[in-house]
Amino acid sequence: MTQTTIPEMYGCMVFNDKVMRERLPKDAYKAVRKTIETGKSLDLDVANTVAATMKEWAVERGATHFTHWFQPMTGLTAEKHDSFINPDDKGNVIMNFSGKELVKGEPDASSFPSGGIRATFEARGYTAWDPSSYAFVKDGSLYIPTAFCSYTGESLDKKTPLLRSMDVLNHEATHMLHFLGRENVKRVDTTIGSEQEYFLIDKDLYLSRKDLVLTGRTLLGAPAPKGQEMEDHYFGVLKPKVSAFMHDLDEELWKLGVPAKTKHNEVAPAQHELAPVFEMSNIAVDHNQLTMEIMKKVADRHNMACLLHEKPFDGVNGSGKHVNWSMGTDTGENLLEPGKTPAENTQFLVFLVAVIAAVDKYADLMRASVATAGNDHRLGANEAPPAVVSIFVGDELAKILDAIEAGETPEDAERTLMDIGAKVLPTLMKDTTDRNRTSPFAFTGNKFEFRMPGSAVSVADPAIILNTAVADSLREIRKSLESTPKEDLTTAIMAHLQKLLKEHKKILFNGNGYAEDWVDQAVARGLYNLKSVPDAMPAFLDPKNTKLLEDYHIYSASEIHARYEINLENYAKAIHIESLTLQDMIKKDVTPSILSYSTAICDEALSKKELSPDIDTSYETELVAELSKYYASIRAGLKKLSCDTKAAEDESDSLKKAVLYHDTILSDMVAIRTAVDAAEAEIPSDYLTYPTYEEMLFSLR
Ligand code: ADP
Ligand code: MG
Secondary structure, eight states, X not given: OOOOOHHHHTTTTEEOXXXXXXXXXXXXXXXXXXXXXXXXXXXXXXXXXXXXXXXXXXXXXXXXXXXXXXXXXXXXXXXXXXXXXXXXXXXXXXXXXXXXXXXXXXXXXXXSOOTTHHHHSOSBEEEEEOTTSOEEEETTEXXXXXXXXXXXXXXXXXXXXXXXXXXXXXXXXXXXXXXXXOTTOOOEEEEEEEEEEEEEEEHHHHHTOHXXXXXXXXXXXXXXXXXXXXXXXXXXOOXXXXXXXXXXXXXXXXXXXXXXXXXXXXXXXXXXXXXXOOEEHHHHHHHHHXXXXXXXXXXXHTTEEEEOOSOSXXXXXXXXXXXXXXXXXXXXXXXXXXXXXXXXXXXXXXXXXXXXXXXXXXXXXXXXXXXXXXXXXXXXXXXXXXXXOOEEOOHHHHHHHHHHHTTXXXXXXXXXXXXXXXXXXXXXXXXXXXXXXXXXXXXXXXXXXXXXXXXXXXXXXXXXXXXXXXXXXXXXXXXXXXXXXXXXXXXXXXXXXXXXXXXXXXXXXXXXXXXXXXXXXXXHHTOOOOOSHHHHGGGGGOHHHHHHHHHTTSSOHHHHHHHHHXXXXXXXXXXXXXXXXXXHHIIIIIHHXXXXXXXXXXXXXXXXXXXXXXXXXXXXXXXXXXXHHHHHHXXXXXXXXXXXXXXXXXXXXHHHHHHHIIIIIHHHHHHHHHHHHHHHHHSOGGGOSSOOHHHHHHOOO
């Protein structure tokens, strides 16, 4: 039996650089490289050659169709497949794929969220090839990663603004490096590695939970007798079923060139994590979208369901997506890697402080970039970072920043370093023992880890904000130093970093982010505490933020407004569906269960009495009374929920509507759930129509 080795398998379905070099004529290959590196568009001739080669390669791998693959503002991916066939009038068909079809598509944009852009402009949209993310073959189609815009050029997706933000960061970071005397650097890319958390449960159990199928989370369910309190799941031995799934998942991802690297059990029962090796941010975003999709597909094949919702189960940890972020040069340098010499340290400190200033200034936008109905359940709950954005840098780096802020000269600062036992930063930074798992934005040695994103969100959103905000910081620093004579540069840089640290140190917090008094303290420091989507979304319209996004051409005013509207709409829709699903489950599942169990107890009590009037039936009476109490409160709650939902639905202002869903509908739902879960705890599973928490969380072997 021949066995495929992993190096043979890795990327075998990807039209990557190696394939292009092997298969394309030299000139065409060079032209594509140039397009990838500079963004210069391809001549139609070359595009035709590339398309023909791509098609031939794809057909060899079983492809019959091609699709422009894009990321509309649903947060999911979209695809429309066209076959390569081209029939002639003699009944023959040839397989065709032109350069024009490769570089541009024209899907109807009218059924994708546009936040009002659609109403004012043409319904047509177009997709444009992103040559920096490789095409690949999956399920018999050639997938071409593309950006998606309206006919008039407004972006209708998450990739276009991401690519814009990467350009902006590249421009400013390269400029800064040149300014610091690093003329050899030609390009700076942001790098991302996103740790993806998820739950796996048995497929049949999943399919019998209407709430999981329709909303992604359980809207009801009494806690299992055991939760995560034993702390026996984290890094625990993988169950055979889970291990088989992970093995298969890795292989599927590797074939598509997704560098899946680590896998392990997470804190909650049935919760797991996958982390890839980091990549350039637009590729990392594409690969994360693919990862989520393949996870679901492979789970299904293994008779399981993969849950990507941020809070599928109450009472145990939710799922996040830690976004590790840094900046890397074309010369292979990580700009957040502390340097080995004082000069390199200066460069490191400039980039570090630029990030700190950016995150402080635009903390509201960072929070808004990850605000979804699902993630609201997680931020602020005990396992997740609070809704307050703060930065952890570790005690040792904090000492260095303190020294700079105190205005010590670079020599002094260096002495400070020596005082704490090392002259250069790397030795300090290697010590990760005090890593703070509770910080929403933590420096972890040579990168930052943003822990607020939810497991289901697109990584593009936080990356767009972070890239742009850091670019803005770098520009501001460079501008303030431009007229400084070379010989004074180091001193001037330190003075400027001092000023920035004074201004932005309020964002630095090395303490316990879960501590109760932290939120009050944070608010007293002037940090934002945006607890929910309706709290966070107005950040998009704040003049400080619209200025940032417009100045750097990330979004036009109309694009910003569109995104604001879409996010609020998505929020209201998600909770609306939850409300309807809950109402349906109450009527079709919960109340019939309560009634039939109550009837059974009544029957039992009556037959006991018939047998002998002296038999004690007080237990039955008590239980029926209790169930009746829950029943009444559930019915009353249902009435209120139904009525409030209608009122929320009728509200036309999107922010007011979101507030209604947040303030009224969610609390109506919590009130009902409390009664339902209390009733469920009394009812034997034979009488329940849906599986319990215990079954779902502990059933996989
Ligand atoms: P942790 O202790 O948080 O698990 P790891 O070193 O395992 O830290 O990294 C977690 C993630 O961070 C991985 O996806 C990894 O590829 C990514 N990562 C490492 N270096 C960088 C970098 N320079 N830029 C972006 N992501 C990075
Ligand atoms: Mg991590």
